[in-house]
Amino acid sequence: MQADRRIAGMRVALELAKRGVRGANPLVGAVIIDSSGSILATGYHRGAGTPHAEADALTRLGPIPADAAREATMLVTLEPCNHVGRTGPCAQAIIDAGIGKVVYAAKDEGSEAAGGAARLRAAGVNVEQGLLETDALDLNHRWFLARAGKRPFTTLHLAQTLDGRIAAADGTSQWITSPDSLRHAHQIRSRVDAIVVGTGTVLADDPRLNARDEHGRPFDRQPRRIVMGEREIPAGAALAADANWEQIRSHDPRMVLGRLHEAGISHVLIEGGSSIITAFLAEDLVDEIYLYQAPIFLGAGRQSIGDLGVGTLGDARAFRLDPIDGESVQILGTDTLTHLEP
Ligand code: AOF
Ligand code: ZN
Secondary structure, three states, X not given: OOHHHHHHHHHHHHHHHOOOOOOOOOOOEEEEEOOOOOEEEEEEOOOOOOOOHHHHHHHHHOOOOHHHHHHXXXXXXXXXXXXXXXXXXHHHHHHHXXXXXXXXXXXXXXOOOOOHHHHHHHOOOEEEEOOOHHHHHHHOHHHHHHHHOOOOEEEEEEEEEOOOEEEOOOOXXXXXXXXXXXXXXXXXXXXXXXXXXXXXXXXXHOOOOOOEOOOOOEOOOOOEEEEEOOOOOOOOXXXXXXXXXXXXXXXXXXXXXXXXXXXXXXXXXXXXOHHHHHHHHHOOOOOEEEEEXXXXXXXXXXXOOOOOOOOOHHHOOOOEEOOEOOEOEEEEOOEEEEEEEO
């Protein structure tokens, strides 16, 4: 089979991967091709807790004759996993399906899931690594960085006016963005392991910080709620209504993330306020941003971002549009939502 058919297939896998959502798990895509390079099935990982890309592709492939499976190649953007986590292990699923060859782009070293390639080889599967590796590493560059740094992947929630304000001059801030934005934000809350806010936000807004549907009903999956900072939280605070919260008495984002990693948290949502947001951005500890913008100006009031120590344009904190399923900007009622990555 020509090498360019495999490259084309891996490109499809990389594009499919981008349909998923970032977080605790990497974006992963998979394509199964026959000996002539024609695509038999495709799959991708939709996000933490859902089937892996390889399993998704094998499900869509369905049963095929053993000799056809032996002739087939699975192209996957990340080394197949070798652990039983929330799903998996994919290496065994590929072996069980009788797939003859696996080509993966990036290695999955240093994770609980590592060792898939060795398991495949031991079962007689032909395994190759490195096809479009640079693209595959770039696809999840922040996820790899977070893992190497032994810290959770971080998502920043920014809900602001056109002039970047999160509260008016008198402190009023509810609600700057539309109900559609709020609903979206609650879905994100239900996906993360923990929400981080500063003591200032708790004292000013008294938020519940749980994840609710549009009728106010809590979702089954709730994030842990983390308050960072020194100030005392009153026992009657809304978030203290149940035990699912904790205070970390520190302003240092790296230290807080280190503690959360040790507590087994893989994905955190940074919700504010501005001093917390600024601290994470200043330390380059924001892995993606959901930016909700309401079509209003305030002209005064609290800015979402404070001093980042940027003195000249060349030092700006730069982000790029990061499409989810093809779109990096969407309309939520009267607002726009932009998805960005460093
Ligand atoms: C994914 N999607 O398509 C592949 C992954 O918690 P689990 O069971 O979902 O396992 C997550 C780990 O599995 C992940 O960190 C990565 O090392 C490996 N491979 N993960 O989420 C996929 N192939
Ligand atoms: Zn897997």
